[in-house]
Amino acid sequence: MGTTAIKEVDKVVIKFAGDSGDGMQLTGTQFTGTSALLGNDIATFPDYPAEIRAPQGTVAGVSGFQVHIGQAHIHTPGDSPDVLVAMNAAALKANLRDVAKGKTIIIDTDNFKRKDWEKAGFADDPLTSGELREYHVIEAPMTTLTRTALEGLGLDNKSMVRSKNMFALGMVYWMFSRPLDYTERFLKGKFGKKPEILAGNIKALKAGFNYADTIEAFSSASAVLPADMEPGLYKNVMGNEATAWGFLAAAEKSGKELFLGSYPITPATDILQELAKHRHFGAKVFQAEDEIAGITSAIGAAFAGDLAITTTSGPGLALKGEALGLAVMTELPLVVVDVQRGGPSTGLPTKTEQSDLMQALYGRNGESPVVVVAAKSPADCFSMAFRAAKIALEHMTPVLLLTDGYVANGSQPWKIQRTEDLDDITPHEADKSMQNWQPYERDTASLARYWAYPGQSGYEHRIGGLEKDELTGNVSYTPENHEKMTYVREEKVQRVANYIPELEVDGSQEGDLLVVSWGGTYGSTLTAINKCTAQNKKVGLAHFNYIKPLPKNTAEVFSKFKKILVAELNQGQLVKYLRGELPQFTYQQFNKTQGLPFRVVELNHAINKTLESN
Amino acid sequence: MGTTAIKEVDKVVIKFAGDSGDGMQLTGTQFTGTSALLGNDIATFPDYPAEIRAPQGTVAGVSGFQVHIGQAHIHTPGDSPDVLVAMNAAALKANLRDVAKGKTIIIDTDNFKRKDWEKAGFADDPLTSGELREYHVIEAPMTTLTRTALEGLGLDNKSMVRSKNMFALGMVYWMFSRPLDYTERFLKGKFGKKPEILAGNIKALKAGFNYADTIEAFSSASAVLPADMEPGLYKNVMGNEATAWGFLAAAEKSGKELFLGSYPITPATDILQELAKHRHFGAKVFQAEDEIAGITSAIGAAFAGDLAITTTSGPGLALKGEALGLAVMTELPLVVVDVQRGGPSTGLPTKTEQSDLMQALYGRNGESPVVVVAAKSPADCFSMAFRAAKIALEHMTPVLLLTDGYVANGSQPWKIQRTEDLDDITPHEADKSMQNWQPYERDTASLARYWAYPGQSGYEHRIGGLEKDELTGNVSYTPENHEKMTYVREEKVQRVANYIPELEVDGSQEGDLLVVSWGGTYGSTLTAINKCTAQNKKVGLAHFNYIKPLPKNTAEVFSKFKKILVAELNQGQLVKYLRGELPQFTYQQFNKTQGLPFRVVELNHAINKTLESN
Amino acid sequence: MSVETLEYTAKDFSSDQEVKWCPGCGDYAILKAVQKAMPLIGRKREDIVFVSGIGCSSRFPYYMDTYGFHSIHGRAPAIATGVKLANPNLSVWQITGDGDALAIGGNHFIHLIRRNVSINVLLFNNRIYGLTKGQFSPTTNLGQSTKSSPQGTIDNPFNPGELVLGANGHFFARATDTNAKALTAILVEAEKHRGASIIEILQNCVIFNKDIFSDYTAKDVKLDNQVHVEHGKPMIFGANSDKGLKLNGFKLEIVTIGEDGITEDDLLVHDAHEEDNTLHMMLAKLQMPVVTGIIRSYGEDSFEMRMKKQVEEVEKNSPFKSVNDLLESGETWEIK
Amino acid sequence: MSVETLEYTAKDFSSDQEVKWCPGCGDYAILKAVQKAMPLIGRKREDIVFVSGIGCSSRFPYYMDTYGFHSIHGRAPAIATGVKLANPNLSVWQITGDGDALAIGGNHFIHLIRRNVSINVLLFNNRIYGLTKGQFSPTTNLGQSTKSSPQGTIDNPFNPGELVLGANGHFFARATDTNAKALTAILVEAEKHRGASIIEILQNCVIFNKDIFSDYTAKDVKLDNQVHVEHGKPMIFGANSDKGLKLNGFKLEIVTIGEDGITEDDLLVHDAHEEDNTLHMMLAKLQMPVVTGIIRSYGEDSFEMRMKKQVEEVEKNSPFKSVNDLLESGETWEIK
Numbered sequence A, B: 001m002g003t004t005a006i007k008e009v010d011k012v013v014i015k016f017a018g019d020s021g022d023g024m025q026l027t028g029t030q031f032t033g034t035s036a037l038l039g040n041d042i043a044t045f046p047d048y049p050a051e052i053r054a055p056q057g058t059v060a061g062v063s064g065f066q067v068h069i070g071q072a073h074i075h076t077p078g079d080s081p082d083v084l085v086a087m088n089a090a091a092l093k094a095n096l097r098d099v100a101k102g103k104t105i106i107i108d109t110d111n112f113k114r115k116d117w118e119k120a121g122f123a124d125d126p127l128t129s130g131e132l133r134e135y136h137v138i139e140a141p142m143t144t145l146t147r148t149a150l151e152g153l154g155l156d157n158k159s160m161v162r163s164k165n166m167f168a169l170g171m172v173y174w175m176f177s178r179p180l181d182y183t184e185r186f187l188k189g190k191f192g193k194k195p196e197i198l199a200g201n202i203k204a205l206k207a208g209f210n211y212a213d214t215i216e217a218f219s220s221a222s223a224v225l226p227a228d229m230e231p232g233l234y235k236n237v238m239g240n241e242a243t244a245w246g247f248l249a250a251a252e253k254s255g256k257e258l259f260l261g262s263y264p265i266t267p268a269t270d271i272l273q274e275l276a277k278h279r280h281f282g283a284k285v286f287q288a289e290d291e292i293a294g295i296t297s298a299i300g301a302a303f304a305g306d307l308a309i310t311t312t313s314g315p316g317l318a319l320k321g322e323a324l325g326l327a328v329m330t331e332l333p334l335v336v337v338d339v340q341r342g343g344p345s346t347g348l349p350t351k352t353e354q355s356d357l358m359q360a361l362y363g364r365n366g367e368s369p370v371v372v373v374a375a376k377s378p379a380d381c382f383s384m385a386f387r388a389a390k391i392a393l394e395h396m397t398p399v400l401l402l403t404d405g406y407v408a409n410g411s412q413p414w415k416i417q418r419t420e421d422l423d424d425i426t427p428h429e430a431d432k433s434m435q436n437w438q439p440y441e442r443d444t445a446s447l448a449r450y451w452a453y454p455g456q457s458g459y460e461h462r463i464g465g466l467e468k469d470e471l472t473g474n475v476s477y478t479p480e481n482h483e484k485m486t487y488v489r490e491e492k493v494q495r496v497a498n499y500i501p502e503l504e505v506d507g508s509q510e511g512d513l514l515v516v517s518w519g520g521t522y523g524s525t526l527t528a529i530n531k532c533t534a535q536n537k538k539v540g541l542a543h544f545n546y547i548k549p550l551p552k553n554t555a556e557v558f559s560k561f562k563k564i565l566v567a568e569l570n571q572g573q574l575v576k577y578l579r580g581e582l583p584q585f586t587y588q589q590f591n592k593t594q595g596l597p598f599r600v601v602e603l604n605h606a607i608n609k610t611l612e613s614n
Numbered sequence C, D: 001m002s003v004e005t006l007e008y009t010a011k012d013f014s015s016d017q018e019v020k021w022c023p024g025c026g027d028y029a030i031l032k033a034v035q036k037a038m039p040l041i042g043r044k045r046e047d048i049v050f051v052s053g054i055g056c057s058s059r060f061p062y063y064m065d066t067y068g069f070h071s072i073h074g075r076a077p078a079i080a081t082g083v084k085l086a087n088p089n090l091s092v093w094q095i096t097g098d099g100d101a102l103a104i105g106g107n108h109f110i111h112l113i114r115r116n117v118s119i120n121v122l123l124f125n126n127r128i129y130g131l132t133k134g135q136f137s138p139t140t141n142l143g144q145s146t147k148s149s150p151q152g153t154i155d156n157p158f159n160p161g162e163l164v165l166g167a168n169g170h171f172f173a174r175a176t177d178t179n180a181k182a183l184t185a186i187l188v189e190a191e192k193h194r195g196a197s198i199i200e201i202l203q204n205c206v207i208f209n210k211d212i213f214s215d216y217t218a219k220d221v222k223l224d225n226q227v228h229v230e231h232g233k234p235m236i237f238g239a240n241s242d243k244g245l246k247l248n249g250f251k252l253e254i255v256t257i258g259e260d261g262i263t264e265d266d267l268l269v270h271d272a273h274e275e276d277n278t279l280h281m282m283l284a285k286l287q288m289p290v291v292t293g294i295i296r297s298y299g300e301d302s303f304e305m306r307m308k309k310q311v312e313e314v315e316k317n318s319p320f321k322s323v324n325d326l327l328e329s330g331e332t333w334e335i336k
């Protein structure tokens, strides 16, 4: 065993891991909240089993929460923990390979009995086998210590044992010089009606804190100073929550009522659940009987004049394909959110992946173009949800917003954007000044048709899924009209490029290598590029929030670099799309399909290899 | 009016056009059958409204049937008719622009009254306005003549008028020196139980024939001599029919029972209806409640050991996406047929298009590879259905077979392939000799897993849509396994390239331009290339039946030409795919999205322009 | 064209699109009946929406000069639900066929009914797929040979009425395309009903399933083979108005007034409003005679009313008056 | 591991996969009951197939040492139909939840029932979406607050029994996860029944909908609040076996033997086999007491039997004995 591995640091990655029932998600979010209030920059990533309660004590049942806090800007939850809290042997087994030698591991020795480490799949007792020799291991019988601390409060054994996560949290709070008041406030809110439980939890928290203060395992506590953040009011947001709020903001700004038609599916359900809490904004949240009813009810609401949304994950998006085509044909405003997860089929429901891009672009019959955008971080979900709604309403087109399990469940401090600081949204509506309004009459610049909906006198009209006459919207099978409409539908989407930001480059603005990424990997690719810059490598990063249409300056950006490396969490979907759209460039690719985010080291390795190759 | 425009020809294109209720499809197929028996090569294309009975006398209600017969090899139904039979003013209006000056138009003047030509949208009486001046017009009061001919048979007026299509057919039979016996035989079969109707039809047929013999409008009858066809037994087949038969043949050859799970949809329904007739082959035809039940029942049947098929068209394929992913994950043999039609959404249900290719390749969540093949002509549907089934059963993978409305409803003489002349099909099954069979154990060459199904003792196992362990098939969420399985699923599909024919080139084998086409456009592109060859242009044709995986020699073929032009009935889907798969080549594209097949002249025009460009 | 008075006539609801059904199709009469009903429901034209799926029947919205949506196969109930929730003030009508509603759309159909959203559903039951040219549907008679069942179907049909009631339906009526007057009257009642109103219309497809209902609708038999029920009235029928329905244990019995001492007082009196649906199930199930009229009409708060109430209540009690309030709620911190 | 005898025990049906439900979940007891039923149905293990959709309950097939298919959400009825039609000799079991069967899978569910394919459907009704962590389902009680209905649901639930019967169901039974013995007995009968057999199992989700059925299943009330019906037996229940059901007009009445002169003879005797389902509907609808046992079991040819018959008949009469015969049929011509 080495000596204390943690010195004063400007960043630290902590992973809390234990059984599904051990309350690790709570522990992690508490540490996150406390650190956020201290002004640290933060990124988090929860990681839990697909089962509600996977079998206790097994690796399959381990639930983890990784949090990265820093004084500098943080873009990812971190490649590997500086501190691993392992509440049982399985948690150690599941996470050990991610922890670098020399780092700290805090262990609840009460759950490292023979039956425990056997069940976890260790061949030998890890505490004595020497396997942990090169780590800084802190052993504490947390369960016993908690039980002892809570004696006399009148709690049953189960409730006492349940509080051990607070004990662990207390220890970690001490290690990083965090105050307890945020968590105490939280506990009071949560257990206000159960005074014994409340007392037990607070007592356990303090006991852990004091225990850490007492024992000799830690040579000192560390401090992570506040990050240098833009001034403003902050809160910590999860991606899915931010998505929901972005839509609420868009509804308010556009003067439209919000309609959500959705069917629960991991990892998208939280958006539905968050919006269901906000009926006070007139948000009509409709839990449909399936994904098809989710999108078609939204299409109905769009026809009737609402800001219509449907949310889902990969398999659900597959079910929505036919209806999405109807929205394309009827040119109604609609936002479809796909929180991507590992596929194909049911795949890896709780793991992250970026493998629905092709489906988003092409998963429908016929030539059926939609706008495709993606969010790059938990907080960015707010902006992109807002933007997606704006494009849909202003351009009369379905917009597909791609997020993924990683950003959806991850969290990040967010500088609250008050609605008055957001762009305006002006739905593209027909108005009385129009002479002889026709359903498929278009704005000459954007090619958006003018929305008119039931309740408006004089605009009665009929639309549907059959090919439409270019002006009246009546059914038309004539060859020329079909060819023209096919062109117009695509062109309308392409012209959205005139209304979105140009592509910006991080790192070198020109040079040897341009890394291309999209969606939820931004934190990782940016961190990797920053490393390159620090090493004076001429590497830039073009990260795409807008995929269809591509930003107007895309080709210009690409042409400034000798090589292009497209990094994605799939087998190469954006790269295929780019080859189709901008065939004049040569693309190399770096792909990972493990249900996990990129590690920064992997990216740097790939970048270096590409730089060296010829 | 000119003099007789039809001289002795080795090819002729005839279009029969009239109201939906005028029996033009029947007239066309009769002419086709008679000509086939005479040994002509033939291609046909029916063209009818989406409504069951569109309004009488309007252009929307016109039903047409085009047939191309020849002494030389015929590959398309022809760009434009040499003879147009117009049973009413709307039929003339709808087809006139396709008829070149100098060609023949036969008109039933009884349906060219003022109200008729007004309803059809003519500004003036076309028979007197001079609009038809440069055509060879033959006017005949066919309705009246038919009524007169049938007087005394005791038929009511409606039945008499209904027989006028036979009168028209008789006229055309005379023009091309065709015998009447084929049609007489047909009529006897059809109206055997209604002797007056039978007599009326035969009398009308003969009356038309005799009328043409009598009037002076035709200076002579023409003969189209038999084509120089390969020896053998022939019959005339429609694409959908051929598809159904291909599966029946595959079932017999593989020793598997055939299961079809399907939901009716135009233009795919005929496959379901054809197979429903053949329960005598043990074909289990299941008309499901929707497309999802169609494919999932087929997946169930595949799990239980049947040769499982599902058939649909574009919107239906969109609905099958999620389930197709399940077939990918469970690696079961399954053939999905998509008879493409105009899209997006309901689109143009009775028109042809090739716009489902991207959907076929990518219309599912996650990395979800399937084999994609396409049929190039009505008769080729037989071969490709057989081949699709063979690949599915031998490689344990879903196979998507793309046809389209054009080949599905078109017909062609087919040299009957007896089952003994077809390749063998050996389903990739587990057998008793295997030690410790595991559900996801694979053949090292093809990577196909070994099929075992209920009823077989000792092979009990569980599969599903969650990621599978690479050997046991148990649920596995481990990162390495997922990455490996993602790779294996793709690689298994790619290795099918080792078992399919290489790409062949028609026309020049190397040179200035390679035209690339796929699926149902073969007849048009081949005819266009043949013209180029006749003009000594160095133009070749690479036509793809196999799209994913691409034939092994594709890059080699492409590299032999200076330019590549990809011609498709969509906005450029194969070309996008090729740019993604073989980015080393530069592709130009020629696209048409009118719900209509290519005309040969359009293709030649595009080819010449490409040759001239630089 | 904007009629600003509610004094509409049927013609005001006829659009400029040519009607494209086969000559003789039962759909024509239904269209007429609907156009006649519209002026009677007291709604402005711009507040009326017709939503349909795919099928011959589903072309209906094109012919109505109201708002209309000819959507995709089977999904009209969900689309109509979205329309109604977006704007509960609208009068929403769904047009559907037996294939559209009960084959591909079966799930949305039963969920619309269960949720009890105020939508009037006109189910054109011709027991066949018309538009795709003659395949059997979930209501095709057992054993019938069709394009896709050349040797006869082998599956039992649904009885739409039983399915509606089994799905907790609160309003079910049956009508025929040959009795436009009765249909029009039912439509007006359907619109008044809060919640989902399902009207099965026996419709003649002259091309692919000709006269399949003639046992009920042919002039010479219709009075004997149809019982038209009305709430509060005894269940009398027959050419001579001498037949009636009577309860016998678990079953309905057909009796003749004057025979076996039966008088009108022995007959069942229709109670469409009763919460328990046992009688309604019996009526819906009856095959010969077939029951027409409003079989069940039980009133309760509809889904959109409950949703509105909930929204209002939460709005009243919520601390958040604007999105900013929400965004700035919870744990926040300031960086200066 | 290949047991070549039919003398199985429950253990022979237990797979090597670890069971992963929450401690205390009602699913455990159901798994046990099914494993106990298997040796009693007289089928070889390799001829048994379990097909499921997605949900906590749908993980069931992994735990059975038979053939199994854990498919996608809602589609198990169609997959099971394909399995059964491919090989009618198999014993096919579908495992499904209230969300899987009645939300996304509602259409396949009612069509399986309508067609009457011989599949035994175990509907684990916990009135909640378990796997996705606690959203309301189509059977959640009206007004209940859940993760996705923080202010309470506003839609009426389905009663699965009514839906099954409304869809022309021939076999419906209800059981509880707390009475494994009764469940096992029902499963054996379900397998014997020709056609689709639907068994609703009231199942306790201890995490997201704890004790939602305790009014029926708690030890102290279960005898008073459950009527277990058996064909041919009078409908008696109660802790003292002194309560019973009696017909009163269109409704069932709860009576006490010995009160108001009521004797056992006044009680309804259960007839599960009657073709008319009026009594079965009444029993399925009853809320308090709830009815368990086999409520309806009406035998008729099943879909796969009819299909087999039709195939055989056509085979006998067809001129085509091989595909070659078909290919060479019709108008052909020879080119030499």
Ligand SMILES: Cc1ncc(C[n+]2csc(CCOP(=O)(O)OP(=O)(O)O)c2C)c(N)n1
Pocket: B263, B264, B265, B266, B291, B315, B316, B319, B346, C054, C055, C056, C057, C058, C072, C073, C096, C097, C098, C099, C100, C101, C124, C126, C128, C129, C130, C131, C132, C137
């Ligand atoms: C997704 C999809 N599947 C199938 C079809 C083909 N289709 C159109 S209408 C129809 C059935 C029509 O029957 P019904 O609903 O009874 O209406 P009807 O034509 O008899 O009025 C079918 C199968 C389609 N348009 N879309």
Ligand SMILES: Cc1ncc(C[n+]2csc(CCOP(=O)(O)OP(=O)(O)O)c2C)c(N)n1
Pocket: A263, A264, A265, A266, A291, A315, A316, A319, A346, D054, D055, D056, D057, D058, D072, D073, D096, D097, D098, D099, D100, D101, D124, D126, D128, D129, D130, D131, D132, D137
């Ligand atoms: C296409 C699709 N949509 C949604 C989901 C998410 N999902 C999985 S299970 C489930 C509902 C589970 O509820 P139930 O069927 O009642 O089963 P339980 O877990 O309660 O046993 C949902 C919504 C999915 N897996 N696939």
Ligand code: SF4
Pocket: B052, B053, C020, C021, C022, C024, C025, C026, C027, C056, C057, C126, C130, C131, C204, C205, C206, C207, C208
């Ligand atoms: S096919 Fe039948 S239902 Fe359709 S329009 Fe014609 S008659 Fe009417």
Ligand code: SF4
Pocket: A052, A053, D020, D021, D022, D024, D025, D026, D027, D056, D057, D126, D130, D131, D204, D205, D206, D207, D208
């Ligand atoms: S969540 Fe509920 S249904 Fe699912 S395993 Fe846990 S207790 Fe059982």
Ligand SMILES: [Mg+2]
Pocket: C055, C097, C098, C099, C124, C125, C126, C127, C128, C129, C130, C137
């Ligand atoms: Mg119909």
Ligand SMILES: [Mg+2]
Pocket: D055, D097, D098, D099, D124, D125, D126, D127, D128, D129, D130, D137
């Ligand atoms: Mg459930």
